Amino acid sequence: MSNDSILSEKRGPVGLLTINRPKTLNAIDVPTMHALDAALAAFEADDAVRAIVVTGAGERAFVAGGDIADLDSRRGLQHYEQFAEVIHRLFTRFDNCDKPTLGAVNGWALGGGTELLLALDIRLVAEEAKLGLPEITLGLFPGAGGTQRLIRQIPLCRAKELMFTGDQITAAEAVALGLCNRTVPRARLLDETLALATRIAEKSPLVLKLLKRTLRQGLEMPLPAALAHEQAMIGLVLDSDDAHEGCRAFLEKRKAEFKGT
Structure with missing residues (x-):
């Protein structure tokens, strides 16, 4: 199954979801969220799929955040109902997925990209990738679960520093923080993530x-x-x-x- 913004394919017992908006650095907008939700639901319902990998199209970005123009198009209650509820429901679905989920972080994972990672079980990251929550630089703060998931996964003082400054961190720093499992050369990233997912898929x-x-x-x-x-x-x-x-x-x-x- 595929559509314009999400590519969905099976690699043996592993379901592979690719966020496919490379011209916008795979930024997430509402149609993309709906497509990703539908693709995840299909893998959840497929007994032949025993593990799920998420990655981004191209070499520059995993997910470079939310679509800023899309975010700027709404205020208050409209944003809450039309964007925030959708992205919270989607990321919570990943968080609650009964099948193991893995991220292959092939490039920038900023804002919503880092927030998506926080909802995945295992995260392998390309050596050149950068992660961060830069929302504060836009007069915002992480609003897709990031404020709450991050403080449950890394030390509180480091989580505050990342969110208060909006600074990006390297892949190696993300691993040292416990935000990602390990770095992998980009050329081998997807293969290594799929291999790990396949090993996990062999379990009950x-x-x-x-x-x-x-x-x-x-x-x-x-x-x-x-x-x-x-x-x-x-x-x-x-x-x-x-x-x-x-x-x-x-x-x-x-x-x-x-x-x-």
Whole structure:
């Protein structure tokens, strides 16, 4: 499936979503958000897709932010209803996706690009890429979940510095902060991200789903409640065929064949 702003294809068990607006450095506008939401929904519903990779078209940008002209076209309530609700719903959908999501950050990830990354599970970044939340320089602040996701993922003082100054950081700095997993030469970025996604896709999709829910839900709980939640969820896992297939495969010294049941 494809359209003008989003390219969607399957690479074996991995779904690849490419934001395809290179002339605008893959800036996100409302039609692009709707197209990305539809493409993600299709992969979520496809049992053959076990992991999802997101990248940007071209070599300059992953997502260089929101479409500024589009943002400037609205005020107050109109922006809230027509843009903010759409982008929050989309990024929350990525955040809550039961399938592992990976970002292949091939260039600038600014504003909404960094905010999208914050909703993905694993982030590989080209060595030349730059990240940042420059909204303050436009008289704005991150409004697509960035203020809240960033302070939950890196130290608060560093998150404030990034948002208060609008400064860009290098790929290496993003890795040092814990914002990205590792840097990769740009020529190998997509291949390495797809290879990692394929490795993850070999695991039980059911167990990955329950693991992601345990992590996501436990993060918002006090530790005693989170530990009790983990205890209940691993009980659910041990009720699955995949858990026992994995144990038997280990004992029989063979590769497990996970079916998601």
